Amino acid sequence: MWKLADLALIAASLILYGLFSVRFVWVLMVSCLINYGISRLIVDNFLKKAEIIHVIGIIFNILLLGFFKYSNFFVSNIFTVIGKEIPELKIIMPVGISFYVFSQIAFITDIKREKENKVKKNEKLGDVDFIEYLIYITYFPKIVQGPIALPYEIIGQIRDTEKRALKAENFRRGIELFVIGLSKKVLLGDNLAKIADYGFKYTYYMDTLTGALVLISYAFQLYFDFSGYCDMAEGVSLMLGIELPQNFNSPYKAFSVRNLWQRWHMTLTRFFVRYVYIPLGGSRKGKLRTATNVLIIFILSGFWHGAGWTYICWGLVMGILVVWDDLGIMAVEGDIKKSYLLREKPLVVIPRMLGQILTFMMFLVSLIFFRSQDMTYALQYFKQLVIPTWPGFMYKTSAMLDISENYLLITAANMYAKQYTSILYLITWIILLVISVLVIRAKNAHEIVDEKRNSVGHVIFMVIIFIWSFISLSQVSTFIYFQF
Structure with a gap:
């Protein structure tokens, strides 16, 4: 059978x-x-x-x-x-x-x-x-x-x-994971993609503030797109009675770059550690060799993500930041190791929240390489961020959010107060970013599902976001990691 x-x-x-x-x-x-x-x-x-x-x-x-x-x-x-x-x-x-x-x-x-x-x-x-x-x-x-x-x-x-x-509990957990993943992908990731795609396409026209907001939007898009898929894949698999390994564990809550890679694409990191890092000697052959092995696996990880110099640079940057964590010059409260590559104890210990902010900012900047069309565009994006400009490109970018959720407001504005239409698009963008931050800082899908909440309110909420997500599937939407 x-x-x-x-x-x-x-x-x-x-x-x-x-x-x-x-x-x-x-x-x-x-x-x-x-x-x-x-x-x-x-x-x-x-x-x-x-x-x-x-x-x-x-x-x-x-x-x-x-x-x-x-x-x-x-x-x-x-x-x-x-x-x-x-x-x-x-x-x-x-x-x-x-x-x-x-x-x-x-x-x-x-x-x-x-x-x-x-x-x-x-x-x-x-x-x-x-x-x-x-x-x-x-x-x-x-x-x-x-x-x-x-x-x-x-x-x-x-x-x-x-x-x-077949088990009822697996179906419950599977359906909830699938619905949460679908809503993250469709309601947040796909909408933020419109901003990110437009912004990175017109890098040369970007002003400083818009460039920063586009970069944050892309970071959130990448997060919801990938974590959404992971939740959906795990959910479908659970319904079939097979449990997939967790691949995503709130990486934007990470307090160091090393910790981020223990949370983001966890199975890829595990693959490189198990089949590349350890066979190369891991941390067993001296401090210099350890740092070199770390750089090798991150350069390979970058190249795995895409055939381009931008991906290689992104991998190299990530590798350097992980080596920096390992040097022991700076550490986060609650994450002080017994020994580092250069020191027995860290030189500076910073609060955990500050570690989370710095980690996100470093990852955010690295994404310029990850998303740009080529190295020329990447360097131009850095230039736009470093040299302050304000040509007013923000309204053009926010106008990409012509989504069904704000249809009535935009229609009314076009009819009775057209001068406010651009402001409404901008407000929509800001609301999306605020919601994204709240979702990212809240409990992740696994934590929500494991709570086993069977209240009527919880069920109604799941039904609402599923119907909302389903209705929002107005066009074919692919996942970012399909290209890798």
């Missing part, structure tokens, strides 16, 4: 994934066949050969990801160096390839570690059949945008028939 359910789950996952493009399904299935074959070869061969097969598997996955995601980047940069131009290669990147390639790397690496007896009993994967492997890779709530689950986290649950049984 469960095998039929597994096959139905694989079929549903492939059909949903195929809605993006049937060609993407072929790439996915070929990569699954090759990686599963590699895992079988590792299991069936002696240790020395298993190591070689594992390296071949890693190279295959890196080349697969590199071909679809980085070919244009490398080719264009090579031709730029030799002084020639080349038209952009027409290579369409399959949706979610970064996520499922990393999952496959995790699988064959854990199989190899099992061969070396370096995994725990409950993490063993040597007897995984192809159906279980396909569910792990193609499972539709996570394939296009994560989380990057470890193999035993999914496969262990697939095998636990009691855990997978």
Whole structure:
């Protein structure tokens, strides 16, 4: 019975994934066949050969990801160096390839570690059949945008028939997570996206205050877009009886950049620590090597997010800030480690709230690299922020918020007091930002769902925000992390 359910789950996952493009399904299935074959070869061969097969598997996955995601980047940069131009290669990147390639790397690496007896009993994967492997890779709530689950986290649950049984509590938690995630994405993230897209498109026209507000709007858009997806994916998965690893835990409440990366895209950070940082030596080979390893994983993280120098710079900035945290020059109350890279005790200890503000500001500034079209636009954005200007671009930017919620007010203003229309758009923008701050500072989706509030008021609130979100789905809206 469960095998039929597994096959139905694989079929549903492939059909949903195929809605993006049937060609993407072929790439996915070929990569699954090759990686599963590699895992079988590792299991069936002696240790020395298993190591070689594992390296071949890693190279295959890196080349697969590199071909679809980085070919244009490398080719264009090579031709730029030799002084020639080349038209952009027409290579369409399959949706979610970064996520499922990393999952496959995790699988064959854990199989190899099992061969070396370096995994725990409950993490063993040597007897995984192809159906279980396909569910792990193609499972539709996570394939296009994560989380990057470890193999035993999914496969262990697939095998636990009691855990997978339909339960009312899982449905309650799943529905609430889904509704909260949908509302964050549609009501906040998508509306703020209109501001961010317009602002970063017209960077050269931006004045200082508008540039700062656009940057904050983008930071909030990114937050609600990604956390909204994570909540929705976890919610759908819970209804199916499978619990995905938490991928997002109120990162804008972080008190240091290191703490932020323990809260933002948690499974990506875990992947780089488990499969890159620790094999490079982690913190076991001296302070300089530790700092170097941190920089390496953050540069790789930046490059994973996108094939461009802006992403590499963003990763480098994040890495430098994490190393700064590790130096021990400044620390936050309640987060004083036993030792740092340079000092046994921090030189300066600041209040936790100040740490949260400084962390958000540093992350905010780094997003200029993350969102800008190229390095020229990024540097121009910095210039606009540093050199004070006031050409009045704020009203043009706020006019992008022509949303259904303010339709009646804007219509009335256009009819009877047109001079106030721009001010109403600006007020809408400010209200959105204030609401965003309140939502971010409040309890997150997991904390709300775990409270098990069954009051009539709570149920009515959930119904209202679901209907509101559903009505607001007036156009096709994609998630930011689809492009990664």
